[in-house]
Amino acid sequence: MNLSVENLSKVFINDGNVHTVLSGVNFTVQEGQFVTLLGPSGCGKTTLLTIIAGFQSATEGSVLLNGQQVSTPGPDRGFVFQNYALFPWMTVRENILYPMKRRKMPRQQREQRLQELLTMAQLEGKEGLYPQQLSGGMKQRTAFIRALAGSPEVLLMDEPLGAVDFQMRQILQEELESIWLKDQTTVLMVTHDVDEAIYLSDRVIVMSAQQGNILEDLAIKLHRPRNRNGEKYIKYKVHLMNLLKKALHKEPEAPGKELELCLA
Amino acid sequence: MEPVENKARIYNSRNSRLMRETFMGSMGYKKLFYRAITIASFLAVWQLAANYYNSEFMMPSPWTTMVTFAAILHDPEVIANLLLTLKRVLTGFCYALLIGIPLGFLMGYSKIAMQLFDPLIDSLRQVPIMAWVPLTIVWFGLGDGPTVFLIAFAGVFPIIMNTIAGVQNISKDYYHAARSMGAKPWSVFAHVIVPASLPDILIGSRVAIGLGWMSVI
Ligand SMILES: Nc1ncnc2c1ncn2[C@@H]1O[C@H](COP(=O)(O)OP(=O)(O)OP(=O)(O)O)[C@@H](O)[C@H]1O
Numbered sequence: 483m484n485l486s487v488e489n490l491s492k493v494f495i496n497d498g499n500v501h502t503v504l505s506g507v508n509f510t511v512q513e514g515q516f517v518t519l520l521g522p523s524g525c526g527k528t529t530l531l532t533i534i535a536g537f538q539s540a541t542e543g544s545v546l547l548n549g550q551q552v553s554t555p556g557p558d559r560g561f562v563f564q565n566y567a568l569f570p571w572m573t574v575r576e577n578i579l580y581p582m583k584r585r586k587m588p589r590q591q592r593e594q595r596l597q598e599l600l601t602m603a604q605l606e607g608k609e610g611l612y613p614q615q616l617s618g619g620m621k622q623r624t625a626f627i628r629a630l631a632g633s634p635e636v637l638l639m640d641e642p643l644g645a646v647d648f649q650m651r652q653i654l655q656e657e658l659e660s661i662w663l664k665d666q667t668t669v670l671m672v673t674h675d676v677d678e679a680i681y682l683s684d685r686v687i688v689m690s691a692q693q694g695n696i697l698e699d700l701a702i703k704l705h706r707p708r709n710r711n712g713e714k715y716i717k718y719k720v721h722l723m724n725l726l727k728k729a730l731h732k733e734p735e736a737p738g739k740e741l742e743l744c745l746a
Numbered sequence: 747m748e749p750v751e752n753k754a755r756i757y758n759s760r761n762s763r764l765m766r767e768t769f770m771g772s773m774g775y776k777k778l779f780y781r782a783i784t785i786a787s788f789l790a791v792w793q794l795a796a797n798y799y800n801s802e803f804m805m806p807s808p809w810t811t812m813v814t815f816a817a818i819l820h821d822p823e824v825i826a827n828l829l830l831t832l833k834r835v836l837t838g839f840c841y842a843l844l845i846g847i848p849l850g851f852l853m854g855y856s857k858i859a860m861q862l863f864d865p866l867i868d869s870l871r872q873v874p875i876m877a878w879v880p881l882t883i884v885w886f887g888l889g890d891g892p893t894v895f896l897i898a899f900a901g902v903f904p905i906i907m908n909t910i911a912g913v914q915n916i917s918k919d920y921y922h923a924a925r926s927m928g929a930k931p932w933s934v935f936a937h938v939i940v941p942a943s944l945p946d947i948l949i950g951s952r953v954a955i956g957l958g959w960m961s962v963i
Pocket residue numbers: 494495496501503521522523524525526527528529530674
């Protein structure tokens with residue numbers, strides 16, 4: 483598996499106003515990595531990720547998966563939505579089986595994979611429930627294993643933990659990590675949370691608020707599971723926070739944003 | 747696909763409770779109690795009014811009405827007419843569904859279809875239903891035809907409108923999710939569009955049946 487973004491640009495034109503969100507973005511994600519796109523709010527992370535997913539088109543440049551250009555959504559790129567987008571008319575079981583049926587997986591194999599995934603996400607016994615009967619964390623895990631069920635080559639996640647509170651977020655990060663360690667699918671995740679990026683990633687790509695310029699491509703060399711209070715961990719954190727502050731500095735001051743970064 | 751009730755039950759949209767109550771017939775005791783109070787007060791007011799007018803012709807008492815009603819129910823001719831009306835309403839309703847749902851799906855999904863059909867439907871909708879009576883008699887002759895047509899005609903609009911609303915309200919995320927799990931257009935239709943708009947379609951159908959009964963004449 484090899485995902486590369488080449489010279490990607492995205493320009494929005496609204497009422498004659500030209501708004502360049504991304505300009506000449508380049509990076510490559512290798513097999514088995516957990517990569518995070520980190521950047522201030524509004525810098526174009528979602529735009530970039532949805533272009534990779536094929537939900538919208540790039541103005542210029544291309545996305546290559548194993549050397550092949552991709553421009554429409556496909557099962558080779560799984561997607562976890564911020565609001566999960568689980569189908570409320572299907573049970574947990576039907577939701578998870580959905581991508582496997584679309585890929586024409588034989589029934590026996592499907593059932594086996596379903597059980598594996600349910601075990602992995604500690605959702606055994608919940609398969610008959612509908613999404614609205616699940617807790618936030620259970621929804622998140624269901625969304626995660628649903629996206630894994632079709633065995634995508636790469637999993638794209640847009641702030642998958644954005645909708646939960648601080649403490650829940652840490653717990654979910656740990657759960658997500660443990661599922662990922664068992665599955666080892668390549669992940670490209672978007673977040674604006676520094677701590678989350680360091681806790682989960684092998685590699686953090688920092689985007690600036692200006693046209694999605696890549697400020698730094700940082701490898702996180704820490705053993706898993708990571709100790710959030712470890713000396714090196716804190717060093718990474720301070721470094722990235724300073725970088726993000728710099729990323730924001732040229733922009734007009736947005737109240738609350740700095741605070742958010744400090745709390746993270 | 748599963749049976750419809752099964753799906754209707756699990757919806758958490760604004761319509762769900764309504765549907766659960768009316769379609770599933772699962773009325774709680776509390777509900778039954780309130781309903782009984784409504785009926786009792788209605789009968790009481792009726793009885794008072796009958797006492798006041800004291801005339802069988804202007805305001806018969808509830809009891810007399812009930813006795814007469816029971817007598818009518820034994821009259822084979824009345825039963826036959828009732829069945830005939832029922833048949834007409836159901837036939838008209840089926841036509842309304844057969845035309846309204848596909849049209850609604852099409853118009854809700856495709857902007858082009860919307861632009862093509864919307865002006866036509868919007869103008870047809872404005873014509874008072876009675877204005878169609880002479881025309882339908884010319885078209886279908888006397889008999890079932892005109893009535894069935896009018897019932898279908900009255901019912902088709904709420905079905906179209908609600909189906910459109912149902913389809914348009916589907917979050918883009920569901921389409922994206924389906925497609926990034928490998929769904930082909932058919933699966934997007936069968937597993938996303940249909941179940942997601944079903945609550946609205948059922949609401950439209952309820953309105954359509956109601957309008958159908960009212961346009962029986
Ligand atoms: N459809 C669109 N039309 C016009 N502008 C858009 C559109 N979508 C996004 N933008 C603009 O692109 C910029 C980047 O948006 P995007 O959603 O990608 O940011 P983000 O990095 O994901 O932010 P956040 O962390 O808050 O989610 C924003 O300034 C936004 O206003």
